Structures are given as structure tokens and as C-alpha cells.
Amino acid sequence: MTTNSDFNGFENVKLVTGANSSSVIFSVGGPADIGLEPVFGEFCVEGSGYDWQSAVAGHFTDAEPAMLKRFRFDPEAGMFCAYGDDLAALHAVATVVEAMLADADTLRHAMRVAVEHDLLD
Numbered sequence: 639m640t641t642n643s644d645f646n647g648f649e650n651v652k653l654v655t656g657a658n659s660s661s662v663i664f665s666v667g668g669p670a671d672i673g674l675e676p677v678f679g680e681f682c683v684e685g686s687g688y689d690w691q692s693a694v695a696g697h698f699t700d701a702e703p704a705m706l707k708r709f710r711f712d713p714e715a716g717m718f719c720a721y722g723d724d725l726a727a728l729h730a731v732a733t734v735v736e737a738m739l740a741d742a743d744t745l746r747h748a749m750r751v752a753v754e755h756d757l758l759d
Contacts, residue, residue: 640725650739651732661712661721662732666690670739677742681749681758687713688759690735693745694720696752697734705730713759 645653645662650670654661664670666687678685683692691713698705708727712719720731738745752758 640729642725644725644729645732648732648736651735653728653732659721659723660725660728661719662728662735664690664718664735666716666718674739674742674745677745677749680746681753683758686715687718688715690718691720692752692758693738693748694718694731694734695757696748696750696755697738697744699755699757700748700751702730 642653642655642660645651651662651664654663664687666685671685675685678689681689683689691711695706695711705727708724709720709722709731712721718735720728722728734748738748
């Protein structure tokens with residue numbers, strides 16, 4: 639069972655808990671993703687929260703499509719956000735975002751899938 643403390647190891651993605659659901663958030667445009675601008679540029683997007691949504695959706699569309707039913711997205715231009723009441727699913731989202739931040743090829747692959755499946759927002 640996933641607990642709030644399982645999110646403590648993430649450097650860039652934060653868990654915010656609420657009464658009825660929780661959210662994982664990542665503030666885009668900072669030091670964590672500054673080097674990924676060229677990857678987003680390859681797909682003619684700027685790396686906004688909406689673009690991170692597309693990348694996460696692309697990842698799960700490719701790797702585990704059923705996961706997309708276990709949480710919802712609520713990004714803004716400067717923030718990626720996924721929310722729901724399934725902490726395990728949110729932990730998976732946080733893990734994917736951290737992986738994309740650490741490896742441009744992981745992000746690039748997810749964006750390719752997003753383009754192929756018309757997931758760009």
C-alpha cells in the first residue's frame with residue numbers, strides 16, 4: 639500500500655493531500671527542466687504544464703494504458719498536476735515525471751507517443 643511518505647524521495651514532484659483527494663505537482667520552467675527545452679522544441683511546444691500532461695499521457699498510453707483511468711490531470715501553464723484518490727497511481731505519475739526530468743530520451747519517447755496518439759493539449 640502506498641503512503642504519503644513514499645513521496646518523500648522525489649526531488650521535483652510534490653504530493654499535496656486534501657480531504658477527498660491528493661495531487662502530485664511539478665512547477666515547470668525551473669532548474670529541474672530547463673535543459674529539456676530542446677526536447678519540447680522538437681515537438682513545437684514550450685514545455686508548459688499542458689505539455690507535461692501530454693508527455694505523461696504518452697508514457698502511460700505506451701506503457702500502461704489502464705493507469706490513465708486511475709487519476710486525472712489539471713495542469714496550468716506553469717504547473718503540471720495530476721490528482722485523484724489512488725496514491726499508488728499518483729506515485730506512478732510522480733515516478734514517471736522524475737524519470738523524464740532525469741533522462742531526455744525518456745521524455746522524447748513519451749512525446750513521440752503523445753504525437754502519434756494526438757495527445758498534445
